[in-house]
Amino acid sequence: MSPQPLSSPRPAVILSKDEILRALEGLDLLPRIEEGFRAYSQGRAVVPPVGELLFSQPPGDVHIKYGYLDGGDHYVVKIASGFYDNPKLGLPSSNGLMLVFDRRTGSPAAVLLDEGWLTDVRTAVAGAVAAKHLAPHPVQCIGILGTGTQARLQLTHLAAVTRCREVRVWGRRLEAAEAYADEMTRQGFSVRACGDAGEVAAGCDLVVTTTPSAEPLFDADDLRTGAHVTAVGADSPGKRELDPKLLARAARVVADSRSQCLERGECHHALAAGLLDPASLIELGEVIADPALGRTSVNQLTIADLTGVAVQDIQIATAVLAALEA
Numbered sequence: 001m002s003p004q005p006l007s008s009p010r011p012a013v014i015l016s017k018d019e020i021l022r023a024l025e026g027l028d029l030l031p032r033i034e035e036g037f038r039a040y041s042q043g044r045a046v047v048p049p050v051g052e053l054l055f056s057q058p059p060g061d062v063h064i065k066y067g068y069l070d071g072g073d074h075y076v077v078k079i080a081s082g083f084y085d086n087p088k089l090g091l092p093s094s095n096g097l098m099l100v101f102d103r104r105t106g107s108p109a110a111v112l113l114d115e116g117w118l119t120d121v122r123t124a125v126a127g128a129v130a131a132k133h134l135a136p137h138p139v140q141c142i143g144i145l146g147t148g149t150q151a152r153l154q155l156t157h158l159a160a161v162t163r164c165r166e167v168r169v170w171g172r173r174l175e176a177a178e179a180y181a182d183e184m185t186r187q188g189f190s191v192r193a194c195g196d197a198g199e200v201a202a203g204c205d206l207v208v209t210t211t212p213s214a215e216p217l218f219d220a221d222d223l224r225t226g227a228h229v230t231a232v233g234a235d236s237p238g239k240r241e242l243d244p245k246l247l248a249r250a251a252r253v254v255a256d257s258r259s260q261c262l263e264r265g266e267c268h269h270a271l272a273a274g275l276l277d278p279a280s281l282i283e284l285g286e287v288i289a290d291p292a293l294g295r296t297s298v299n300q301l302t303i304a305d306l307t308g309v310a311v312q313d314i315q316i317a318t319a320v321l322a323a324l325e326a
Contacts, residue, residue, distance in 0.1 A: 012108035015320070017115050023323040024121070030132075030160060032319050033125045034288050036069070036311035037256065041285025044070040047310045050260065054236065058085040059212075061236055067310040074100050074109060074321070078313040080119040084212055093148065094120060098317045110321055118320070122312040124153035126256065126284075127208055127230050130304035132161040133287050133294050134254060135206045135228040139164040143204030145197050145217050145241070147171035147180040150210040150232065155184055158206075167191040168200045170217075198222040209233055209241040220245035223301065230304045237264045242303070244270040251300035252293075254282050257309045265305040 015023075039045045051064030060083035068075035080096035087093060094116035100109045112118065131139075139162045144151050147169065155167060167189045171177035177193035184191045194200050201207055201222040209217060211233045220243040223229065233241045247253050247270035255261035258281050262271055270276035284304065287294040295302050 010109075012110055013324070014111045014113065015324075016113055017117055019324075020112055020114050020117065020320055023320045027319055027323060029121070029125045029316060029319060030128055030157075032315045033122060033312055034129055036315040037126075037129065037283070037285035037309070038288050039069050039285070040257065040309055040311045041283040041289065045311050045314075046070075047257075050264070052236065054238070055083070058083060060084060063235065063308070065308065065310040065313055067314060068103055069311065069314055072314070072318065073103055074314070074318055075103050076100050076310070076314045076317045078119065078310065078317075080116055082212065087148075092116070098313060100317050100321060110317075112317060112320065118316050119308070119313070120149055120153055122316045123150060123232055123306070123308060124157040125316075126306050126308075126312055127154045127232060127304075128157040128161050129288070130230045130254070130284060130306065131158055131206060131228065133284070133291065134230075134252065134302045134304055135162065136226055136295070136298055138162070139206045141166045141168060141204040141206070143167070143200040143207040144169045144180075144210065145200060145207065146210035146233070147173075147176040148210065151180065151208075152184065154208045154210060154230075154232070155189065156187070158208075159188075162206070164206070165189045168194050168204055170194045170197045170200045172211075201227075206230075211241055212239055213241050214238055215240065216243040217241050219243055220249055223249075225301060226299045228295070228302045228304070230306060231266050232306045232308075234265050234268075234305070235307045237268055240266055240269045242266045242269075244273040244275045246301075247303060248275040249301055250303045251297070252282060252295065252302040253280065254284050254287055254294070254302065254304045256284050256304075256306045258283050260307045260309065261305045265307040266303070267305050
C-alpha cells in the first residue's frame, strides 16, 4: 500500500523572546531536562558533535548544537553565542536562536528568537538537576562563582531542589558581587559577597561555577570534604574553572556527555594532566536512571561537568511549542 500523503505543512511560527517568556510561565522544566539526559545516556537520542566558532578580538564563541530524540516529532538546531565584552557595550554577553523542524518531512516548524535565553534557562535547569542527584542533603550553604545571567539563573533554579537560602558569591569585580548579593537577597536569599573564590569554595557545600575562565578559580584543597561542585562555564577546550587535581580528589565525576566533556570540559583538562581515568566517568543520565551511581555518602566529594548537550535544547524548545499549542 502506498503511503498516505501528508497534508501541506503549516507555515513556521516565528516567536519573539517576549512570546517565549510567556510560554515558559508555569512550565516545570526540570523533569523534561531529566528525561533528555536519561534518553541521551540510554542511546535514545541522536546528537552529532558540537559545531563551534571561536573569536579572539573581541573574545567570543558560537556553538551549534542539534539533534532529535527517538519517537519525537521534531529535530532542533540551536545556535548560541557568547561575546564576553558585550556588557561594556551595554549588551548581554549571550545571544542566539533555535530552529525547530518537523522530523517526518524536514519542514520548518518554528523559529525561536530567544536571544540566547532558552540556552541560559536550560543550562540553569541542568544545574538544578545535577544538584538534585549529587549535592549533599541538606545543603548548608550555596556558593556561586560568577555574577552574570547564569549566576542568577542557577541560584533561582536551585530553589526548586534545595531549601538552602544561605549563599556566598564571588566575582572578578567585588562591586559586581555586591550588586548580585543585593539583587538576590531581595529575591529571598541571604547572600554575602566575598573577595576571594577560595573563600566561597571553603565555606560552601554546594558550589556552582558560571564563568568563561581559562584558569582554575580556586585551589583543589580549598573545597571541603563532602561538597558538590557543578561546573557550567567550560564549554570550549580553552576554558576551565576547576583545578584538575579536584577531579582526582572526587569520589564521583559526572558528565552531561562523556564524549563532550572529554574533549571540551573540565574532564578534558584533568585527562590531559593524567588525573582522570575516562572509564571512571559517569553520565548524568545514568545517575538519574540509577541513583546508586551518584552520591552514596555524606563524605563524598562530587563534581558535575556540564558542557551543554543538544537534548536540553530539544526538550526546552519542544516544551515551548507544546505550551503554545495547548
